[in-house]
Amino acid sequence: MRGKGLISMKHTAALCGIGEIGKSTLLLNPKYGNLLTIGVILTNLDLKSDPLGENICIEGCTKCIDACPVQAIKNGVVNQKLCRMNTYGKTARGFDTVDCNHCRVICPMRFGRS
Template identity: 45%
Template sequence: MDTNYIKDMTYSLGADVCGMGSINRFNDAPKGFHPLDIYSEAKSVISIGKHFSASLFDANTKAPYTLVKNKIIQLLDDISIKLTFYIESQGYKAIPIPADEPYEYWDSENKHGRGILSLKHAAQACGIGCIGKNTLLINEKYGNRLYLGAVITNMELTSDALVPNLCIEGCNICLKSCPQCALDGITIDQKRCRQACVTATTGGGNIYSCYTCRKVCPFSKI
């Protein structure tokens, strides 16, 4: 099947970026979190993303950011499901990966969760961007303002070229600005991050209350 046709379909459904990666690109995935652990006949991964407006960083309340994130997550799931149905209609198999994955793996002591597939590592392996010191994906066009989804399939698709490291050498603003000191330039201490990243409101809702590492990054407003 034509790889470009798959990309055109994702764009028509609302995605801003789409990349493909052969299963061989995932050799370094942790045991239990490899695409083959999800679907044993997988040959390719399709990574998709939707960007959000940089204007959200200028709001004096976190409610708009929360609204947009929740809506984008829903959109990405819808795209993944529609793409799955199309691939199946062509005689192949496809497995959609939730854009906001429920944690099947959870370390309660360290409050550390893992989705069945790391969407940012999948996006990196599919040529959409690279992972910066703040552990966020950086894309050449949309900076770090992408939310991600994915589909695993037994189709053999042409892999996109990998993106070189875009994170600015010597820049540590995300590490210095994190109010929880949760970043070390390689990974994130989820236990510390979770203490500030989501807040329950008195009215019963949840707000994404901290995204400092994303906001202060030079790639937040390109």
């Protein structure tokens, strides 16, 4: 239950200046908060990097950590097995559902900097 791909899109986005990784390990962007969907195109082109993104995660804030019903967020790492077992479900008809996104909803930077 630990997702690993060829490349971590979240970490790549942070290194490209799109945002910073918050305590919940969600990508936080100053304009869009944690409401981003990212994708990656792999290339061998020599591209110039943007500067690192601004860190908008509030120092001392633990709302995302405290809101997790299964305490999956600890020391800057998410226990993916605990998180995924609690997050995804199915309806009676077999459709996929997202049953938990407490860390995303409780974040004061959910919508970015106002």
